[in-house]
Amino acid sequence: MEAMSGKIVENVSVSQCYQLSRKFDTHYQRDNFAPFLRNMLPFQRGKLAWTAIPSMQLRNFSKYQSSFVNRRTVHCNAAPSTAAVPNLDKVDFLKLQNGSDIRGVAVAGVEGEPLNLTEPVSEAIAAGFAAWLLEKKKADGSRRLSISVGHDSRISAKKLEDAISRGIAGAGLDVVQYGLASTPAMFNSTVTEDDAFLCPVDGSIMITASHLPYNRNGFKFFTNAGGLGKADIKNILERAADIYNKFTAEGLTSSKGKALASVKRVDYMNVYTSDLVKAVRKAAGNIEKPLEGFHIVVDAGNGAGGFFAAKVLEPLGAVTSGSQFLEPDGMFPNHIPNPEDKTAMKAITQAVLDNKADLGIIFDTDVDRSAAVDSTGLEFNRNRLIALMSAIVLEEHPGTTIVTDSVTSDGLTTFIEKKLGGKHHRFKRGYKNVIDEAIRLNSVGEESHLAIETSGHGALKENHWLDDGAYLMVKILNKIASARASGLTGGSKVLTGLLEGLQEPAFSVELRLKINQSHQDLKGGSFRDYGEAVLKHLENYIDSNPKLQKAPVNYEGVRVSGYGGWFLLRLSLHDPVLPLNIEAPSNNDAVLLGNVVRAALKEFSALDTSALDKFVQAS
Numbered sequence: 001m002e003a004m005s006g007k008i009v010e011n012v013s014v015s016q017c018y019q020l021s022r023k024f025d026t027h028y029q030r031d032n033f034a035p036f037l038r039n040m041l042p043f044q045r046g047k048l049a050w051t052a053i054p055s056m057q058l059r060n061f062s063k064y065q066s067s068f069v070n071r072r073t074v075h076c077n078a079a080p081s082t083a084a085v086p087n088l089d090k091v092d093f094l095k096l097q098n099g100s101d102i103r104g105v106a107v108a109g110v111e112g113e114p115l116n117l118t119e120p121v122s123e124a125i126a127a128g129f130a131a132w133l134l135e136k137k138k139a140d141g142s143r144r145l146s147i148s149v150g151h152d153s154r155i156s157a158k159k160l161e162d163a164i165s166r167g168i169a170g171a172g173l174d175v176v177q178y179g180l181a182s183t184p185a186m187f188n189s190t191v192t193e194d195d196a197f198l199c200p201v202d203g204s205i206m207i208t209a210s211h212l213p214y215n216r217n218g219f220k221f222f223t224n225a226g227g228l229g230k231a232d233i234k235n236i237l238e239r240a241a242d243i244y245n246k247f248t249a250e251g252l253t254s255s256k257g258k259a260l261a262s263v264k265r266v267d268y269m270n271v272y273t274s275d276l277v278k279a280v281r282k283a284a285g286n287i288e289k290p291l292e293g294f295h296i297v298v299d300a301g302n303g304a305g306g307f308f309a310a311k312v313l314e315p316l317g318a319v320t321s322g323s324q325f326l327e328p329d330g331m332f333p334n335h336i337p338n339p340e341d342k343t344a345m346k347a348i349t350q351a352v353l354d355n356k357a358d359l360g361i362i363f364d365t366d367v368d369r370s371a372a373v374d375s376t377g378l379e380f381n382r383n384r385l386i387a388l389m390s391a392i393v394l395e396e397h398p399g400t401t402i403v404t405d406s407v408t409s410d411g412l413t414t415f416i417e418k419k420l421g422g423k424h425h426r427f428k429r430g431y432k433n434v435i436d437e438a439i440r441l442n443s444v445g446e447e448s449h450l451a452i453e454t455s456g457h458g459a460l461k462e463n464h465w466l467d468d469g470a471y472l473m474v475k476i477l478n479k480i481a482s483a484r485a486s487g488l489t490g491g492s493k494v495l496t497g498l499l500e501g502l503q504e505p506a507f508s509v510e511l512r513l514k515i516n517q518s519h520q521d522l523k524g525g526s527f528r529d530y531g532e533a534v535l536k537h538l539e540n541y542i543d544s545n546p547k548l549q550k551a552p553v554n555y556e557g558v559r560v561s562g563y564g565g566w567f568l569l570r571l572s573l574h575d576p577v578l579p580l581n582i583e584a585p586s587n588n589d590a591v592l593l594g595n596v597v598r599a600a601l602k603e604f605s606a607l608d609t610s611a612l613d614k615f616v617q618a619s
């Protein structure tokens with residue numbers, strides 16, 4: 001980070017090696033460059049490692065040398081043209097929308113996954129966001145708007161950062177690059193008041209595809225009003241499609257020039273992490289090192305969350321030895337950075353036990369999700385994390401409503417309502433859905449301070465309703481630090497104690513049933529229509545069975561109680577899939593529930609029920 005310590009590094013060069021002529025080769029660097037980027041990401045191993053990429057590349061990677069040299073020569077000799085660039089790939093921009101995010105394939109080489117998030121596409125999307133922002137902020141030209149750009153550890157991060165920077169600069173806005181960053185930090189940069197760090201920015205873009213495989217990437221967008229929603233993303237993609245179709249060689253060259261001349265670089269993660277440190281110190285009664293004596297291990301899964309050990313826990317006095325996978329590595333060689341993933345949770349649990357640590361903390365790739373592990377190896381993820389956060393929030397705000405996703409346990413409702421005295425509002429899956437619902441409840445007079453999903457996304461009212469995995473962990477640290485300050489010992493036992501009385505199902509499973517989109521039964525209709533028809537049929541089927549009861553209040557899919565447990569069948573937010581969650585007091589009861597669903601769905605031949613068949617037959 002030394003190279004960043006002067007806060008602002010002026011006019012960072014946007015790597016020229018990517019700036020090859022789009023006119024002559026639209027398939028430029030996409031295939032060739034990505035595998036090497038992991039060695040060049042800025043801040044790799046804590047240093048600003050990226051300098052003079054073109055020469056490095058040409059020297060080191062002779063396999064690609066001739067094509068790079070040729071293309072550069074072509075570019076230099078290319079005459080500017082005002083005609084639209086003729087041979088850019090045709091792209092269906094709207095297909096890149098994934099709820100309130102943009103997601104696509106940014107690295108070639110995986111069979112059946114063609115590239116669709118190329119650099120020109122990303123440049124157009126950034127220009128689309130810039131145009132959207134100018135309109136939103138009613139900019140009148142008296143002040144240049146600025147956009148911060150950050151990324152996670154993915155191998156395509158750098159090339160997309162450059163493309164995004166060109167798109168913004170080409171639209172006449174200022175670009176402030178943060179390098180490796182977390183998604184929540186990017187939102188924070190729109191509300192931080194600090195001229196020295198060029199804050200607040202007017203808008204922000206995070207380049208990330210969360211826990212998805214290495215070849216994917218995507219974008220999340222923020223303003224000071226929070227994360228953009230579905231309608232805004234659609235609007236941006238429509239603008240981007242239009243911009244893309246009108247790209248000219250001259251325009252692209254000009255954007256490149258503007259980016260080269262104007263991009264600034266700031267070490268914003270320093271600001272963000274010192275705010276987290278301040279929050280814990282304050283909660284512990286302004287003690288400088290409230291975590292002194294605690295041993296806390298962090299598992300960042302080689303995503304962007306490695307900062308939490310050195311920049312948050314250590315300044316607070318914690319020992320972090322035994323922390324693992326803190327180095328950014330976009331091939332994710334150790335485990336998927338995802339607190340919902342069993343292997344990932346096993347890895348952090350093992351690290352806690354091996355190091356005899358008081359607490360373990362794990363993040364997803366871009367740090368908007370997290371989970372923890374106590375000193376005995378008990379996992380605080382999924383329903384338990386929600387229960388823990390509810391206990392903490394309800395101590396501060398008695399009676400408040402906790403908004404959760406739809407796949408939460410019945411035992412969690414009992415815990416929140418009977419033990420903690422709060423109200424459980426079980427809503428839909430999707431972090432944006434739960435956050436927006438909590439905001440809506442407040443607006444109609446129902447107080448809510450926490451919106452949280454079993455996925456590990458959680459947002460607090462006190463933190464601008466931002467889903468920030470690091471902030472969730474700060475709330476947990478506050479709890480152990482203030483317990484220590486008031487003389488209680490026992491490390492994470494204070495957290496485990498908060499879960500006393502939480503009933504957990506003996507058996508729980510999620511089975512994902514795929515809809516075959518090319519099956520004739522879809523009759524050319526969408527998988528959503530087909531999925532809705534399946535759900536309608538299931539609902540009618542349940543009505544005719546007196547042993548089963550439909551949940552009286554339900555916002556998503558079909559949730560049914562019976563045999564001492566429950567199941568929920570719903571449509572996935574993104575995929576042609578009907579996820580089926582079952583929780584029951586025993587495996588047998590879960591099979592009885594599974595058989596109900598199987599019998600109800602047997603006529604839907606476009607639905608692949610093999611996962612369910614296997615489950616009921618194996619048991």
Ligand SMILES: O=P(O)(O)OC[C@H]1O[C@H](O)[C@H](O)[C@@H](O)[C@@H]1O
Pocket residue numbers: 405429430431432453455457571572573574575579
């Ligand atoms: O509907 P599903 O396919 O289970 O996916 C649902 C999940 O998708 C993404 O991972 C979102 O970030 C989560 O907020 C959401 O809960």
